Amino acid sequence: MSEFDRFQREQAPSWEDICRALYRKNRNKIRIKKEEVAVRNLQRVLQAALTLSRSKGFHAMTLRDLSRATGLSTGALYSCFASKRDLHRILWEQGVLFTVRYLRDRLRNTASPVERLREAIRCHIYLSEMFSSWFCFLYMDARNLSRMEKGKAIRNEMATERIFHAILMDGMRSGEFVIQDGCLTAAAIKALLQDWYLKRWKYRRLKVTPDTYAEYVAQLVLASINGMSR
Amino acid sequence: MSEFDRFQREQAPSWEDICRALYRKNRNKIRIKKEEVAVRNLQRVLQAALTLSRSKGFHAMTLRDLSRATGLSTGALYSCFASKRDLHRILWEQGVLFTVRYLRDRLRNTASPVERLREAIRCHIYLSEMFSSWFCFLYMDARNLSRMEKGKAIRNEMATERIFHAILMDGMRSGEFVIQDGCLTAAAIKALLQDWYLKRWKYRRLKVTPDTYAEYVAQLVLASINGMSR
DNA sequence: GTCTATAGTGCGATAGAC
DNA sequence: GTCTATCGCACTATAGAC
Numbered sequence: 001m002s003e004f005d006r007f008q009r010e011q012a013p014s015w016e017d018i019c020r021a022l023y024r025k026n027r028n029k030i031r032i033k034k035e036e037v038a039v040r041n042l043q044r045v046l047q048a049a050l051t052l053s054r055s056k057g058f059h060a061m062t063l064r065d066l067s068r069a070t071g072l073s074t075g076a077l078y079s080c081f082a083s084k085r086d087l088h089r090i091l092w093e094q095g096v097l098f099t100v101r102y103l104r105d106r107l108r109n110t111a112s113p114v115e116r117l118r119e120a121i122r123c124h125i126y127l128s129e130m131f132s133s134w135f136c137f138l139y140m141d142a143r144n145l146s147r148m149e150k151g152k153a154i155r156n157e158m159a160t161e162r163i164f165h166a167i168l169m170d171g172m173r174s175g176e177f178v179i180q181d182g183c184l185t186a187a188a189i190k191a192l193l194q195d196w197y198l199k200r201w202k203y204r205r206l207k208v209t210p211d212t213y214a215e216y217v218a219q220l221v222l223a224s225i226n227g228m229s230r
Numbered sequence: 231m232s233e234f235d236r237f238q239r240e241q242a243p244s245w246e247d248i249c250r251a252l253y254r255k256n257r258n259k260i261r262i263k264k265e266e267v268a269v270r271n272l273q274r275v276l277q278a279a280l281t282l283s284r285s286k287g288f289h290a291m292t293l294r295d296l297s298r299a300t301g302l303s304t305g306a307l308y309s310c311f312a313s314k315r316d317l318h319r320i321l322w323e324q325g326v327l328f329t330v331r332y333l334r335d336r337l338r339n340t341a342s343p344v345e346r347l348r349e350a351i352r353c354h355i356y357l358s359e360m361f362s363s364w365f366c367f368l369y370m371d372a373r374n375l376s377r378m379e380k381g382k383a384i385r386n387e388m389a390t391e392r393i394f395h396a397i398l399m400d401g402m403r404s405g406e407f408v409i410q411d412g413c414l415t416a417a418a419i420k421a422l423l424q425d426w427y428l429k430r431w432k433y434r435r436l437k438v439t440p441d442t443y444a445e446y447v448a449q450l451v452l453a454s455i456n457g458m459s460r
Numbered sequence: 461g462t463c464t465a466t467a468g469t470g471c472g473a474t475a476g477a478c
Numbered sequence: 479g480t481c482t483a484t485c486g487c488a489c490t491a492t493a494g495a496c
Contacts, residue, residue: 031479032479033479034479037479041479055373056373056374057287057289057373057374059287059289059290060289060373060374062470062471062472063471063472063473064470064471064472072480072481073480073481073482074472074473074481074482075473075474075475075479075480075481075482076479076480076481078472078473078474079479079480083472083473084472084473140370143285143286143287143290144286144287144290154431157429157432180446181446183436184436184438184443184446187425187429187432187433187436188422188425188446188447188450190425191421191422191424191425191429192418192421192422194421194425195417195418195420195421195424199387199417199421201384202387202417203417206413206414206417208414213414216410216411216414216418217418219454220418220450220454223453223454223456224449224450224453224454226453261461262461263461264461267461271461292488292489292490293489293490293491294488294489294490302462302463303462303463303464304463304490304491305461305462305463305464305491305492305493306461306462306463308490308491308492309461309462313490313491314490314491
């Protein structure tokens with residue numbers, strides 16, 4: 001059993017947990033009152049919406065598409081969300097803070113910067129592997145956001161990056177890393193992590209597993225951290 | 231004057247040249263018969279379409295938006311293209327082969343693999359800097375493609391990547407590079423190059439120039455190519 | 461070639477029966 | 479809660495005057 005399999009079975013959050021949390025947070029906007037019904041429907045609706053968004057984009061997805069994919073009528077859909085725009089907001093808000101929180105949580109017990117860097121890369125790849133359609137949505141459908149929401153989006157992009165930046169700075173202070181430009185290195189790590197879920201088809205074709213890719217990214221970054229000062 | 235400035239003034243293709251080539255290729259689908267008028271309008275239309283696509287996505291852009299941005303009526307727009315879908319196809323087809331051809335052309339006179347790698351990275355960044363809205367369109371709006379077109383899209387993505395892959399293999403044969411997995415390294419280079427135009431706002435905020443970024447990517451890759459075997 | 465006006469289509473959203 | 483039926487609207491595309 002690979003590391004990723006273990007993560008998937010034992011540590012990863014489940015769709016049901018996520019939808020339950022999401023329901024409790026948005027009770028006022030969701031017309032369904034029985035929690036069990038709401039959670040069951042939300043799960044179907046959100047998963048279908050993300051799948052459709054991946055293949056044609058959120059804006060191009062119609063509520064008729066969503067109705068067909070979930071088996072619910074368009075009328076029933078509107079008991080899960082107030083408008084299509086509101087569905088976008090729900091998917092957005094829930095996804096946005098998730099990664100940062102999860103990473104922070106998992107890094108609490110790591111000792112050295114090297115170990116912390118490896119663990120952060122691994123966790124990000126595992127998370128994005130399990131929720132790849134959600135990660136793609138957050139990346140590709142950040143347009144259609146209002147001005148205020150766009151500010152949030154940028155702050156979020158930077159929040160993940162700051163986690164990596166902080167690890168790099170720790171490593172510099174302790175003398176383990178030699179880095180020319182921490183901001184560029186953090187940006188490069190982020191770009192490599194995003195490629196994993198945005199070009200999933202490519203890595204599948206190359207038969208690269210999440211663990212292999214995580215190790216590759218870690219080695220690439222570590223080599224540059226030690227090698228670029230020469 | 232920076233290297234990029236020189237490229238921009240002396241070597242880069244101009245919008246007018248591109249639109250003229252595009253007009254001659256699509257004469258049968260474009261109703262305007264005077265070449266000068268057609269080229270002038272195409273330039274306005276394509277640039278506006280790409281700008282709007284970047285901010286809200288091609289699908290979300292309406293012909294009313296495009297009409298407002300170009301100062302042409304919706305009726306006049308239809309003398310430049312047969313349908314909105316056709317406009318998408320034109321932008322797509324012209325953009326797709328462009329990068330590969332240009333890179334191949336520029337690499338013909340480079341001597342060593344190291345030099346060739348540096349030059350390929352630099353050229354890609356320069357091109358994407360000058361035509362960033364076009365590169366973003368090719369990346370973000372590859373959905374809404376028909377099945378056959380999607381096959382082309384994948385083949386194109388791989389074509390650019392193969393250029394980098396070939397350089398890496400050359401370097402291995404000549405003993406200059408030590409690489410574990412050429413495919414993964416080529417994919418990583420591509421991901422880093424794409425980040426430049428997809429997250430342009432970030433690098434602008436960090437005050438990173440095209441030349442700085444090109445040098446950073448080259449050094450990162452070269453460090454890993456020499457360092458990962460340890 | 462470019463305009464204005466409009467036909468035809470498919471969308472998001474809602475009303476009311478069950 | 480979920481369904482069917484339908485409203486009003488914004489869109490793409492075209493027709494016909496200039």
